[in-house]
Amino acid sequence: MEVEKMDENEWKYHGEGNQSLVVSHCQRCVVLRFLKSPPNQNKTSEEILHHLQNIVDFGKHVMKRFFGENYVHHGEIIQLPLDFVRQLCLKIQPERPESRCDKDMDTLSGYAMCLPNLTRLQTYCFVEHRPILCIEIKPKCGFIPFSSHVSQEIKHKVCRYCMHQHLKVANGKWKRPSKYCPLDLFSGNKQRMHFALKSLLQEPQNNLKIFKNGELIYGCKDDQDCVSDWNELAHHLKPFFFPSNGLVSGPHCTRTIVKELIHVITMMLLSSTDACRAADMKTVPISQGRSYCEASAFNKELVRNGKHKLESSGLPRGCLLYKTLQAQMLDMLDIEGLHPLYSRVEQYLEEFPEERSTLQIDGPYNEAFYEKLLDLSTEDDGTVAFALTKVQQYRIAMTAKDCSLMIALSPCLQDECSEQRPVVLTSKSRFTFSVSVLDLDLKPYESIPHQYKLDSEIVSYYLKNVQAKDDPVMSALFKENEDCTLVLHKV
Ligand SMILES: O=P(O)(O)O[C@@H]1[C@@H](OP(=O)(O)O)[C@H](OP(=O)(O)O)[C@H](O)[C@H](OP(=O)(O)O)[C@H]1OP(=O)(O)O
Numbered sequence: 001m002e003v004e005k006m007d008e009n010e011w012k013y014h015g016e017g018n019q020s021l022v023v024s025h026c027q028r029c030v031v032l033r034f035l036k037s038p039p040n041q042n043k044t045s046e047e048i049l050h051h052l053q054n055i056v057d058f059g060k061h062v063m064k065r066f067f068g069e070n071y072v073h074h075g076e077i078i079q080l081p082l083d084f085v086r087q088l089c090l091k092i093q094p095e096r097p098e099s100r101c102d103k104d105m106d107t108l109s110g111y112a113m114c115l116p117n118l119t120r121l122q123t124y125c126f127v128e129h130r131p132i133l134c135i136e137i138k139p140k141c142g143f144i145p146f147s148s149h150v151s152q153e154i155k156h157k158v159c160r161y162c163m164h165q166h167l168k169v170a171n172g173k174w175k176r177p178s179k180y181c182p183l184d185l186f187s188g189n190k191q192r193m194h195f196a197l198k199s200l201l202q203e204p205q206n207n208l209k210i211f212k213n214g215e216l217i218y219g220c221k222d223d224q225d226c227v228s229d230w231n232e233l234a235h236h237l238k239p240f241f242f243p244s245n246g247l248v249s250g251p252h253c254t255r256t257i258v259k260e261l262i263h264v265i266t267m268m269l270l271s272s273t274d275a276c277r278a279a280d281m282k283t284v285p286i287s288q289g290r291s292y293c294e295a296s297a298f299n300k301e302l303v304r305n306g307k308h309k310l311e312s313s314g315l316p317r318g319c320l321l322y323k324t325l326q327a328q329m330l331d332m333l334d335i336e337g338l339h340p341l342y343s344r345v346e347q348y349l350e351e352f353p354e355e356r357s358t359l360q361i362d363g364p365y366n367e368a369f370y371e372k373l374l375d376l377s378t379e380d381d382g383t384v385a386f387a388l389t390k391v392q393q394y395r396i397a398m399t400a401k402d403c404s405l406m407i408a409l410s411p412c413l414q415d416e417c418s419e420q421r422p423v424v425l426t427s428k429s430r431f432t433f434s435v436s437v438l439d440l441d442l443k444p445y446e447s448i449p450h451q452y453k454l455d456s457e458i459v460s461y462y463l464k465n466v467q468a469k470d471d472p473v474m475s476a477l478f479k480e481n482e483d484c485t486l487v488l489h490k491v
């Protein structure tokens, strides 16, 4: 890219999260990703550059090892003319959702990341003229903690996502709870996966987005502005799934198209498209912990129908969901077992602050950093080394619990499909597709106390407001506790 000739009119707003803002090029299949920060908390250019270098290194040396070469696009750092960045920022400001405007895009350093536009099938090339559909899923944590450090029994039964939903609705983040449960999506069982995907389509929140030819056509632009009209979605999708028409419009047509979409996403999520074997690490046994969540609507439906055995077919080893789950399961001790180890590292750093860089707490995220992650033992020998390994593994797990999966698909003719590109079939179409993972920025060491506090808030809220209402015995218990509160008055 010729940075001297950058023109803001060739770029448009694409999307943003809590940490970064993304613009896409109108002709080329590239995006620029800028860091964001709260107003008046601007970092220096050196700090921004260091942060971006860490993100690139982490993708290149660590996450590629966990996920496999083809799934991760680490991108590169680019230095842009400040005038271009300022003009771009002004241009896109009206497009930004209000709920994200508590942070500003960095316009002072001139640094950004340049990445392939993953809503397109091909990377670093001009926009293809064939239609492209892209589904982005933020699946969140797909397992129930198996650690013996867990203090509340409910955490062994109900997954964090399902518990957190109640707190989010109470806090006003979302209007309605979602029926999506990550354990259904990660189950590998097609029926459960279909249910999970249907639930995401019903209530996308920030877990599902659909792009057509690079434009967002389904999902939440803003917390308050969710597009979830299935008829409109079906209208967009009809040329993909029923190219030669045949299907008339109406509710039956909509249902059929949505079913095809769910089927195709399931197939792609279960496919193993990466030839390179990811990670030479010993993997965490996938069978640990329970494989279903008691709060899942799918599970509740089964129980209502008198069936008590929930199928978990398991995931094929090479698929992206499997790799995501493996990385998530590096959280072996749960935040409750991890927090005391974090405190041990903190205590050590208080005594020896100069050791912070040797311990690679803020990078560099290189080969040596990766090697230290491979020790999966959970036997605590009381050392700082043990505590640090668990802390770093936990940070990787948190990153994998918050990443997004991108699936891009494009119709192809029978004789067009090459051996290099995987193909998925539906009743009337065939597609080439690519699968990748994004938002793999390592979660900061400093976020651990926040995680600890949030975990306890999520559980307390659930026990008090949801489980207690479901369970009359618990409810009575809470009531009793409330009645017995001892109030001490000053005398
Ligand atoms: O804690 P969670 O599970 O709510 O996850 C946060 C996400 O909320 P979600 O529950 O997905 O709506 C949250 O997403 P939103 O900003 O709410 O879209 C962020 O991804 C946040 O990451 P970071 O701290 O900004 O790096 C995420 O925080 P981390 O916990 O991953 O640091």
Ligand SMILES: Nc1ncnc2c1ncn2[C@@H]1O[C@H](COP(=O)(O)OP(=O)(O)OP(=O)(O)O)[C@@H](O)[C@H]1O
Residues within 6 Å of the ligand: 014, 015, 016, 017, 018, 019, 020, 021, 022, 031, 033, 115, 116, 117, 118, 119, 136, 209, 402, 404, 438, 439, 441
């Ligand atoms: N390489 C890419 N190609 C296409 N779209 C992208 C790419 N990277 C990011 N996006 C889009 O921009 C959005 C925001 O990016 P990203 O998830 O990296 O932000 P974030 O601030 O790090 O997220 P979070 O809130 O989870 O911390 C994504 O949800 C996705 O829709």
